[in-house]
Amino acid sequence: MVCPNCHGMVSEKRSRCDRCGQDLTLYKRIYKASNMYYNLGLEKAKVRDLSGAVIALRKSLEFNKRNTNARNLLGLVYFEMGETVAALTEWVISRHFKPDDNDADKYINAVQENPTRLDALNQAIKRYNNALTFAKQGSDDLAIIQLKRVLQLNPHFIRAYHLLSILYIKNGEIEKARKCLLRASKIDVSNTTTLRYMNELEQKPAGGQEGEASLSHDSSTIMPISSYREDKPNIMAFVNLIIGVLIGVAVTAFLIVPSIKRNNVADNNQDYVDYSAGLAALEEKEAAIAKLQEENAELSQKINDLQAELDGIEMPEVNPELYDPLFEAASLYMDELKKRERDRDYSQIAEILRNIDTDKYESEQSLLLIDRLKQDIFPVVSKIHYDIGHKLYSDYKYEEALDELFLAYNYDQTNVDAIYFIARSYHRLEDYESARTYYEMIVNDFADSRRYQSAAEFLESLPD
Amino acid sequence: MINFEEEIEKFQPSPEIEQAEDLINNNDLTDISDILKALLKDKENNSF
Secondary structure (H helix, E strand, O other): OEOOOOOOEOOOOOOEOOOOOOEOHHHHHHHHHHHHHHHHHHHHHHOOOHHHHHHHHHHHHHHOOOOHHHHHHHHHHHHHOOOHHHHHHHHHHHHHHOOOOOHHHHHHHHHHOOHHHHHHHHHHHHHHHHHHHHHHHOOHHHHHHHHHHHHHHOOOOHHHHHHHHHHHHHOOOHHHHHHHHHHHHHHOOOOHHHHHHHHHHHHOOOOOOOOOOOOOOOOOOOOOOOOOOOOOOOHHHHHHHHHHHHHHHHHHHHHHHHHHHHHHHHHHHHHHHHHHHHHHHHHHHHHHHHHHHHHHHHHHHHHHHHHHHHHHOOOOOOOOOOOHHHHHHHHHHHHHHHOOHHHOOOHHHHHHHHHOOHHHOOOHHHHHHHHHHHHHHHHHHHHHHHHHHHHHHHOOOHHHHHHHHHHHHHHOOOOHHHHHHHHHHHHHOOOHHHHHHHHHHHHHHOOOOOOHHHHHHHHHHOOO | OOOHHHHHHHOOOOOOHHHHHHHHHOOOOOOHHHHHHHHHHHHHHHHO
């Protein structure tokens, strides 16, 4: 044992401390009494007399606060009664007095290793306190609701069972109160409060609010046996069934069927309208497609025509040979100018100029150049062909003379001599109509010329 | 017969886990050994 004076270890057989000389006789009796109460508490705990165990263990600790076994067992008993905080308190104090090789460590760890369980236990305590507040305020319904939840969270909470039982008893719910007390008594068989409330229930007059209180406690789980009675045929039930069926058929025939038909007709009409509208839209689309196809054909034809026209266009600028005759004539003319005047020969240049199609010429400068060349060259060439033609006329070669004279006329249509001898050649050839044409040309257009008089006289002499 | 109001008033709030530390610190751990030691100590003081 430990000497209470010097805390040194002393043999159990010794009555005095070897170290400090303290008389241990009284202390040994005190420790013996503490152990005796611990054993008593243990016996009560084993038979679930938790309340009695608490009393014995607390007495044990009053004798010896260092009795670790008694304190650990007290913690276990508290925990079994739902007093979580009291249990933890005892275990922590136990560990304080005996830090090593103490079962309290195991108990504390077991609680702390499951935080969810610990939180549920704490929630149960908080709700119990809330329920107690409601109960003291007279809000029994709220208190009962809270207590039911408390017992779900901690089904060993003896205090909650007691409070719930007293609230049930207060509200006349005797059987519920009895069930609560029975559950509490299964946890703590000889709890004074439980027994007192049970005794109160036993004294309650028979015929409680629920009608079940009249039953004794022992018979509460026995179901009442009803007497045997043979079923008689119930005609009214059959009649009611027939009436119900008839009403159902009538409702179906007069209300539901017409409604269904009306809906079907409406649906069909809607379908027809939708179909007609769709058909009209389809026709409209087909007409639009046909019109577009026609327009497409027209446009394609127009494109083809334009393409053909475009292909047929010969761009003047693109034709490299268009201006070649003009350039050739100009070049030859420049060559001829370099010669002496009597050696010049413009016949080839005149032939080139005469064959140029000026309609294809768009350049104004080129047209001006052609006109200038013609003005310079054509009269000269015309006179040359006139001389040749006049000589042939003089040799009585009138037909050959006409070829040259016409060339002279074509190169210079003001060459009145060429016109006169054309007329004379036709006259000699007795082609009087042709001769008349050219005589009249002189008379009408060249009245001031020296050939006028002769032409007029020959015109008069022509036979009609 | 139980007086319900008085009976309910007897119920005390259960200490919550947050209060455990205060409970441990304020716990009266005096036992008979302590009392005996105090008595013996007083006796010794008075004898001198």
